[in-house]
Amino acid sequence: MSFLWDMAQDERLGEVGAKVAVARSQAQTAAAQVEQLEARLEALQLANAAMWALLRERLGLSDAELIDKMRQIDLLDGKADGKMSPRVLECTACKRTMSTRFRRCVYCGTPIAGGSPFPGV
Ligand SMILES: [Zn+2]
Structure with missing residues (x-):
């Protein structure tokens, strides 16, 4: 009985170890992305x-x-609120709404005329 319990525990420990490895990798990726964003923010400032x-x-x-x-x-x-929320536009062809950050309608591909050089403004 103890042998079976030990096997089940070993299996659980293996599963937890795999989850820890995935979480560690995700945390490292997120930290690298934050570091890149901070560098970009500092350059923009x-x-x-x-x-x-x-x-x-x-x-x-x-x-x-x-x-x-x-x-x-x-x-x-x-x-x-001290933020620039993306504005939305209505496509002249299909009448669907989309963010101003796109140069073409994401639904039908119609070019968006008179867009801003600064997306969202
Ligand atoms: Zn469209």
């Missing part, structure tokens, strides 16, 4: 700071004007 410094210096814009424009853009989706 640097580019934004440089662009804003150029605009301030060359066009004389103020921080208050920037903050006001940020509020206006934030409200385009109807919510003052």
